Amino acid sequence: MLEVSAPISKTYQIAGVLKQIEPRPAIFSHVIESKFPVMGNLFCSKASFASYFGVPVHQIIPLLAGAIENRSACERVSAAPCQEVVNLSPDLDELPILRHCEKDGGNYISSGVFVTRHPQYGQNLDFHRCMQLSKTEMSVRVVKSRHFDAFLEDLRDLDVAICIGNAPNVLAAAATSVELGVDELEIANALEPLQVVKAKTVDVWVPAECEFVIEGTVHLDRLREEGPFVDLTETYDIVRQQPVLEVKAITHRRDAIWHALLPGALEHKLLMGMPREPTIFRKVNQVARCLDVNISPGGTSWLHAIVQIDKQHEDDGRKAIEAAFAGHTSCKHVFVVDSDIDIYNPLEVEWAMATRFQGDRDLIIKPPSPGSSLDPSAEPGTKNTTRVGFDLTKPLETQGKSFDRAAFPQVDLNQFVKDTQ
Structure with missing residues (x-):
């Protein structure tokens, strides 16, 4: 630190x-x-995230998948650190809301976990960026087809609590994609026990130990400009008319620390991409023996997936490609490799492409179809993109040269070299 x-x-x-x-x-x-x-x-790599939970990196997918399957109710408390200070006359200027880059439309909250409630579906958690407009108003980027969007379209005026300074279990849970009606705080509780407390002015339960909570109402029929802002792809998103959040209260710890999440940077990428890996893993495992998945930072942690399989049949690689696209519909390029390739080492993945791939045989090109709105190269309006899969696995039966890398002897350097640093 x-x-x-x-x-x-x-x-x-x-x-x-x-x-x-x-x-x-x-x-x-x-x-x-x-x-x-x-x-x-705070969490710029899967290794740092894994170390928090005391698991190796390759156990992150089972950890997240298990929490989704075995979610459990949080303990409710009446007093909490996040409400040690309650301000019912809020002023957003008192908060260290960052302006990140020179072309940004304003100061932005990018680490905020939005907690909302619907009378039929219960609570929902997800991330939304919001741009400060005044001391008490913000414009909220609402992504169509998300649960937050469905709640807002139905209720028109939606009460929210924006939680900032959350533990990793809450951050990971808020970034997961689950069916409507699932309270993601129960996923967080399955990852690590979590207490929740009732917000002061809105009808939602929030993580008791977060640093700040901004409470208010988002009005669908009150629109203001939002943007420009740096997207996950490190390019600028466009300016849109977005709903206005009217802030009613701000609560926080006495010694509160503001969590800054850099847009398009490594921590942003981790929280976007990592929760999609279990969905790819689950789909691929239905057609082949999947070992691990890495939605890689080089692919903006959204558009590229590297899938490691234990190949049993010659068509396992092609099947894994199709399954990976089904598991993450925003994915643009999928690379399938064997168990001997380290999917977290770009040099090894590139080596597999150089030595085990033939374009006329191992390349899958899918016709253009709607992809990710984050991809600046996608067709404007339709978001159509061409998905490509690369089968980088070696054949089960080789003819000619071997596809295996030679292994050098393992020796104790201390026997021969004084300085091994």
Whole structure:
């Protein structure tokens, strides 16, 4: 953890430092415009996320899948750290809401977990970015077809609690895609025991130990401009007319720390891509023996998936490609490799393509169909994209040269070399 005690601005400077030192985490104790410190780059890799839960990286998918399947009710409490301070006359200017890049439309909350409730479907958790408009108003980017969008379309005026400074179990749960009616806080509770408390002015239950809670109402019929803003692909999203959030209250810990989530950076990518890996794993495992999945940062942690299988039949690679696209419909390129390839090492994946792939035999090109709105190369309006699969697995029966890498002897360097660093 890098501790930055020098005075620093929430406008551009904190974001600039976090990006330059990425993936190193940092805390900024002297923010010029706010009394609250800011912390960022907390979980920039699957390894750091796995270490929090005490599991190896290849156990993340079983961990997340198990929590989704075995979700459980949270313990409800009447008093909580996130409500040590209650402000019913809120002023967003008091918070260290960052302006990240020069072309941004305004100051943005990008780490906020939105908690909402529907009278029929219960609670829902997900991430939404929101741009500050004034001391008490924000414009919220609402992605069509998400559960939040369905709630808002139905109710027109939707009460929300934006939770900032959440533990990894809450962050991961909020990023999962589950069926309508599932309270993602129960997934978080299955990952790690979680207490919840009733919000002060809206009818939802929020994580008791988060740092800040911004309570208010989103009005579907009140629209304001939102954007530009840096997307997951590190390119600028367009300006849209989006619903306005009217803030009613802000509660927080006495010693609250603001969580800054850099848009398009490694922590953003991890939280977007990692929760989609179990869905790919489940689909691929129905047609082949799947070992692991990596929605890779190089593919913006959204558009590329590397799938590792234990190949049993010659067509397992092709079947795995089709299944992976079914498991993550926003995916654009899928790479299927054998069990001897480290899917977290781009050099090994590229080596598999160089030595085990023939384009006329191992390439699958699917006709254009709606893909991800995050892909700047997708067709405007329709979002149509061409999906491509690469079968980088070696044949079960080889003719000619071997496809296996030679193994060098393992020796104890300390016997021969004094400085092994």
